[in-house]
Every structure is written in C-alpha cells, then in structure tokens.
Amino acid sequence: MSKDIIAKLDDKLRAKRESFDKLPVVDIAPLIDGSNKQRVAKEIRWALSNTGFMYVKNHGIPQDFVDSVFNVSRRFFDLAMSQKMTLHISKSDVAFRGYVEPFGENTDPSKTKDLKECFDIGPERSTLEGPFLGPNQWPSSLPEFRELTYGYHQKMLSLAKILLSGVALSLDLTEGYFENLMRDPISVQRLLHYPSQSGYVREEIIGIGAHTDYGSLAILAQDDVGGLQVMNRDGDWVDGVPINGTFVINIGDLIQRLTNDVYLANMHRVVNISGRERYSIPFFIDADFNATIEPLASCVTDSNPLRYKPITCGEHKLGRFAASYAHLAKV
Numbered sequence: 253m254s255k256d257i258i259a260k261l262d263d264k265l266r267a268k269r270e271s272f273d274k275l276p277v278v279d280i281a282p283l284i285d286g287s288n289k290q291r292v293a294k295e296i297r298w299a300l301s302n303t304g305f306m307y308v309k310n311h312g313i314p315q316d317f318v319d320s321v322f323n324v325s326r327r328f329f330d331l332a333m334s335q336k337m338t339l340h341i342s343k344s345d346v347a348f349r350g351y352v353e354p355f356g357e358n359t360d361p362s363k364t365k366d367l368k369e370c371f372d373i374g375p376e377r378s379t380l381e382g383p384f385l386g387p388n389q390w391p392s393s394l395p396e397f398r399e400l401t402y403g404y405h406q407k408m409l410s411l412a413k414i415l416l417s418g419v420a421l422s423l424d425l426t427e428g429y430f431e432n433l434m435r436d437p438i439s440v441q442r443l444l445h446y447p448s449q450s451g452y453v454r455e456e457i458i459g460i461g462a463h464t465d466y467g468s469l470a471i472l473a474q475d476d477v478g479g480l481q482v483m484n485r486d487g488d489w490v491d492g493v494p495i496n497g498t499f500v501i502n503i504g505d506l507i508q509r510l511t512n513d514v515y516l517a518n519m520h521r522v523v524n525i526s527g528r529e530r531y532s533i534p535f536f537i538d539a540d541f542n543a544t545i546e547p548l549a550s551c552v553t554d555s556n557p558l559r560y561k562p563i564t565c566g567e568h569k570l571g572r573f574a575a576s577y578a579h580l581a582k583v
C-alpha cells in the first residue's frame with residue numbers, strides 16, 4: 253500500500269484479522285461426483301448454521317474462465333461514464349438489468365452510501381413476463397462481453413443447483429427439494445467494481461453497506477484485493493480474505509426464513525482501502541417469483557417457535573429493492 257493511500261478507519265469499520273479458518277472451506281467434489289454427498293451435507297449444515305458463509309473448493313469451474321470474465325468486467329468499468337449510463341438500470345424498468353452508478357444502490361440505506369458500481373444481467377426468456385424478467389442490456393463496444401458474462405451466468409445456475417441439493421440434504425430434505433421452488437427462478441449475474449478509498453473512511457460511504465442478501469444463495473468470485481467483511485455471531489466483523497480457486501457462498505433471507513433462523517443470512521459489507529481497484533462477480537439465485545417461502549416444519553420446535561409468516565419470493569425481493577435503489581426512491 254503506498255503511503256498516500258493509507259486510510260484511517262472509523263472504529264465501526266474495523267475487522268478482526270482472524271484467520272478465516274473460522275469461515276469454513278468445504279470441498280464439494282464428493283457432492284458433485286456423488287462419492288460422499290452426506291459428508292458434504294454435514295459440513296454445509298455446520299457452515300450455514302454457524303456462519304451463513306462458506307468457501308467452496310473443487311467446484312469444477314475452470315479458473316481461466318473466471319479470469320476471462322474478470323478481464324471483460326474490468327474493461328467494461330473502464331468505459332466512459334457517459335457510455336455506461338446509456339445502459340442504466342432504470343432503462344430496463346422492472347427487469348432491473350443494466351448499469352448502476354456509485355451511490356445508485358445503497359444496501360444499508362439508513363447508514364451508508366455505496367461507492368461500488370455494478371452491472372446486472374439475468375436469464376433471457378421469451379415466454380415469461382413480470383418484475384425481474386426482460387431483456388438484458390449489452391455494451392456494444394465490447395462484443396465479447398455478452399458471451400462471457402451470459403456463459404458465466406449459465407455455469408453459476410448449474411453450480412447453484414448442485415449447491416442447493418447439498419443444502420437440501422443438509423436439512424434432511426430430498427435432494428431435489430429446491431427444484432419445486434425454482435422452476436423458473438429469479439437470478440442475477442452481477443459484476444462489481446470497488447474503487448479504493450483513502451483518507452479517513454467513515455461508515456457513511458464505503459464499498460457496499462452492511463446487508464444480508466435477499467434471495468436464496470449467492471456465489472461470489474472475488475479477486476485477490478480483499479475487503480469483504482463478514483459478521484460473526486458475536487457481532488464482530490471478520491475479513492473474508494480471498495482464497496485462490498474458491499468461491500464464497502452465502503445464503504440469503506429466503507433460506508433463513510425457510511429454516512426459521514436455523515440457517516443464518518449473515519451480514520456482510522465491503523471496505524476497500526487496499527490502494528487497488530477491487531472487482532468481484534456475485535451470482536444470486538432467489539426462487540420463482542410466486543414461490544411461497546415458509547418455515548419448514550422440521551425447523552419449528554418448542555425452543556425455536558415459528559418466526560415467519562409465508563411470503564412470496566417476489567414480494568420479499570421487491571420490498572428490499574424499493575428500499576435500496578436511488579432511482580426507485582419516492583419523490
């Protein structure tokens with residue numbers, strides 16, 4: 253870190269430099285090849301009930317391919333702001349696809365403005381209509397962008413299915429349990445860019461404000477810069493250090509609700525004071541727009557009474573979007 257960019261952090265932004273052995277690394281090869289699904293399910297159960305997060309390794313996605321998506325993402329964010337703004341998310345109406353500028357989406361709106369910029373795409377379907385569906389917007393000056401990012405999205409959808417089969421087994425459900433909730437699921441492939449911050453950094457403006465994810469499961473590729481912080485059960489922030497060749501997996505509100513809080517949708521945020529630009533590539537899978545999520549009977553007990561009413565995926569997600577997007581703010 254060069255001297256002029258060393259930043260001082262507001263106390264509220266400090267993370268303990270705990271070894272991230274605390275956030276477990278799960279080898280998912282035995283889930284993918286079928287050699288020991290139950291062992292992986294057991295590790296997933298520990299991870300999601302204690303931390304809500306895990307790294308996964310041996311996931312079968314070639315690193316070269318991930319790197320090529322990082323490359324095209326860097327080139328996209330290097331475009332002139334005026335060019336990026338022609339693809340603004342507001343132009344896609346309720347499909348919510350396209351470019352979001354710094355401070356355009358604030359994930360902890362009462363405290364923080366998000367410095368990140370992002371670009372979202374989603375599944376292209378011709379038959380369905382409604383919120384979160386619709387055409388993607390593509391940057392015409394980067395012809396390879398579409399194939400790379402859409403190809404990556406497809407691969408993430410397949411990996412998410414495998415991971416969710418492990419989540420289902422970890423809850424003693426049938427392996428295909430989530431397929432009924434995800435016949436045509438809402439999913440988002442996002443590219444993120446976090447400029448580095450310098451000077452005195454306060455909670456008011458950071459990379460991405462503290463939040464839980466809205467949907468079912470997220471699969472995050474991060475570069476080697478670092479800056480992700482995850483809250484542990486004591487309420488302390490812990491650095492989510494980059495680990496080569498892994499993805500960071502976390503569950504969102506819908507799985508927390510489904511499990512009646514047995515599994516945790518954990519708070520996380522990004523503070524980039526590295527002096528380098530940070531890029532990450534999260535993928536989110538939710539559920540079908542009309543899928544109803546209610547606590548599993550097996551997760552409701554005398555010591556853990558029913559905590560949530562049924563809610564549809566679409567209802568939950570639209571509520572959280574309305575709170576976080578500047579362009580949806582009521583005037």
Ligand SMILES: O=C(O)CCC(=O)C(=O)O
Nearest residue numbers: 444465474480522532534
């Ligand atoms: O960039 C990261 O490491 C985290 C991104 C994130 O939390 C999100 O997009 O919901």
Ligand SMILES: [Fe+2]
Nearest residue numbers: 463464465520
């Ligand atoms: Fe997140």
